[in-house]
Amino acid sequence: MKKLLRFFAYALATLALLILLGFLYIQIKGIPSYDTVTIDYHATPTPERIDRGRKLVGSLCIGCHINREAGNLGGQFMPDAPQEFGKIYSQNITGDKTYGIGEWTDAEIVYLLRTGIKRDGKYAPPYMAKLPFLSDEDMASIIVFLRSDDPLVAPSPIADTPCEPSFLTKFLSNTLFKPMPYPSAAIPMPDTSNTVEWGRYMAYNMECFSCHSADFKSNDFQHPEKSAGFFGGGNKPLNLEGEVMLTPNLTPDKETGIGNWTKQQFIAAVKSGKVDGQEALRYPMNPYVRLSDEEVGAIYDYLRTIPAISNKVERSGL
Ligand code: HEC
Ligand code: HEC
Known part of the structure; x- marks a missing residue:
């Protein structure tokens, strides 16, 4: 009987140690990294795409990336992100070469928006939008608009504050949340008559x-x-x-x-x-x-x- 009890005590202690090690591992590893972009992609600017992109970015990205003082997409603390995910800061996505995305290639931007993998290979957790269904044409419009001199995205030197993801975000990003595959076929515009x-x-x-x-x-x-x-x-x-x-x-x-x-x-x-x-x-x-x-x-x-x-x-x- 005593032997059996001792066995259970050891088993429990080992289990507790394993859980602790797993916890430490995820806490130290943080958000996982993946292979970086290898695709070839360039969006050609046209006035129609800039207009369409203004509408899409102004409906879709603005809610999170707005900097309320500057009135542009300079990014800031997102008070509306549920606290269980950590302290979340949207980033500067204006054309600024130091603080914004002025140095990102079109391929790096499209890769992030499709898969959730950033320029440095880090995974962007679900508090950053991903667009697996957006048509190729609308995607091109977003990228062309981000490159434009519209006041929303004209270079603005607002320094980024990195996100402080919670343990839950780190845990889910190492288990449940995965990058999306880069689309293997063209994505057409929907049939607007339907x-x-x-x-x-x-x-x-x-x-x-x-x-x-x-x-x-x-x-x-x-x-x-x-x-x-x-x-x-x-x-x-x-x-x-x-x-x-x-x-x-x-x-x-x-x-x-x-x-x-x-x-x-x-x-x-x-x-x-x-x-x-x-x-x-x-x-x-x-x-x-x-x-x-x-x-x-x-x-x-x-x-x-x-x-x-x-x-x-x-x-x-x-
Ligand atoms: C629900 C809120 C939300 C929406 C909507 C959103 N973003 Fe983000 N975005 C974020 C957050 C938060 C980050 C920081 C992610 C991180 O730290 O991993 C981010 C990061 C980025 C980055 C990486 C910037 C950098 O310097 O690392 C780019 C580029 C970006 N977003 C572009 C866009 C575009 C374009 C749209 C619209 C199509 C968009 N985002 C919509 C919240 C959002
Ligand atoms: C960032 C989160 C968020 C997004 C994205 C969002 N909504 Fe909402 N929506 C809300 C919240 C929160 C309310 C309730 C606001 C309140 O109580 O005043 C709401 C309210 C509504 C209402 C009013 C419903 C009612 O019963 O009073 C409609 C309609 C609606 N949303 C449609 C949409 C549509 C369509 C979209 C996409 C184009 C959308 N929402 C995107 C958070 C969101």
Whole structure:
């Protein structure tokens, strides 16, 4: 009997030691690194691409990369990133050669946006957007715009503060979170005459699903529709004061989702932040002022086709 007890005591001590070593290993290793870019890529600037890129960057990247004092994409502390991920700072993505991405090649930028692998090989955890579904043409527009002299991205010497990822982020980045494969085939633009397909394209690429599903941790960025509680709301981004702002259910459920909303109400809410004259949006959901009625209407048509989820989300702080 005593022998057996001693055996268990040793086994437990060994297990505890292994867990401690694993913990230390991940804590010291930090965010993993991968092979750096080997692709050949160049985006040719055209005025149409600059315009399109302004709209995409101004809808998609601005929410995180805005520097609120400078009014450009100089990056800053992101108070809305859930604290469990650590202290998160979006980086300077203006054309500045020292602090921004002026020295990055087009290939390095596209590789990061597609796979999540940065110029130095480090993996960018899910608090940085990845765009596996964006069409090649829209991708080129984003890159051409980032290179332009638009005030949002003109070189601005704002020094970066590196992120301080939490142990959870490091752990997940060594286990669950993996870079995405670089696309092996061309990605065409969606067929805009099919509003459901177009709306899906927008809902995926504008990352609406990322905030409006159950939890950032269970989002599936490669198969968004497999994210837990897809568009059923209840995720917990923070506002600028660090308070939880629960996300509403956008599925067609009539009681708890937006099943009773008209397309006009939806467009007004997303573009101007108002429904029937009442404030419908607060930070971190900024009105998508640059999207057209047709684009937001297409998102509505798509949301009509996804499974309804019954999940009542109370509006935060009201
Ligand atoms: C949800 C917030 C979020 C969104 C949306 C987002 N980013 Fe980021 N981005 C970040 C964070 C946070 C980092 C820092 C990541 C890190 O430290 O690994 C980052 C890093 C980067 C970097 C690397 C910069 C460097 O100096 O290392 C580039 C380039 C970049 N983002 C471009 C973009 C572009 C272009 C878009 C729009 C298509 C975009 N980001 C959308 C949060 C975001
Ligand atoms: C950064 C996280 C985030 C992103 C990205 C985001 N939302 Fe939201 N959204 C929210 C939050 C939080 C609220 C609730 C705000 C409040 O309570 O005032 C909200 C509210 C809404 C509402 C109002 C719903 C209601 O029942 O009142 C609609 C509609 C909506 N979002 C649509 C969208 C669409 C479409 C997209 C993509 C184009 C999107 N959201 C992207 C966080 C986000």
